[in-house]
Amino acid sequence: MFNEYYKEIISTIIVIVVLLLLRVFTSSVVKSYAKVTEINDHRTHLMVKYINIFVQVLALISLFTIWGVKANQIYVVLSSAFAVIGVALFAQWSILSNITAGVILFFSFPFKIGDIIKIHDKDFPIQGEIYDIRAFHVYMRTAEGEFLTYPNNLLLQKGITIVTMQSDVREFTD
Incomplete structure (x- = not known):
């Protein structure tokens, strides 16, 4: 079985290592930026969390691709999830606008x-x-x-x- 899925296993290990390195790198970049601009620690941890979620989603999509999940299957799952999320966010648009405004306030720092x-x-x-x-x-x-x-x-x-x-x-x- 190992010989049959050798490429997929090695690619998965590479994606996981890259994910871990990206998390450490982005965390250190955001923390150093926050230190230079004297941004609150709570806001810094929040931005690191948002970036880590984004990187994990990219890694998950990469793993699906590596293991042979067809693009149209991913699209069906994602479009269904986005439809449900979209309806929920439309009902709660203020939550999304507040999160977006929080990100803007973090980087513009007025x-x-x-x-x-x-x-x-x-x-x-x-x-x-x-x-x-x-x-x-x-x-x-x-x-x-x-x-x-x-x-x-x-x-x-x-x-x-x-x-x-x-x-x-x-x-x-x-």
Whole structure:
């Protein structure tokens, strides 16, 4: 049996090794980028997770191809899965838009934890300190001590002013 599937077994081992190397490489690249730009650790781990899921899906498709699963069979399974996912996401489009906005906020990095921002909303203007930035929403604390959860997609749609930025207080010693 080993001789019969020799090429497939070797190719599978190569795909698994490449998958592991890509996970380590992309993780180190994202973490070094986050360190240089001073991005929150939670956001960094979230982006590493998203990238790892994408790489695993590519590896899975490669393994299907190696083991002789026909392309039209993969298309039928994927189109069925995407149809179900599409209906679910259409019903929950705000979740997808918040995740996308979270990715955009991660890479554009317009503000960070500790910044006091003012959100220019005609009906409900908000000013508060950013407490935490997550994949779906931002936690803020107002001057009155209220804790707010604000969706990421609205942060990209509304005008925002950074009132004060968090400053690094450092003591210099000789």
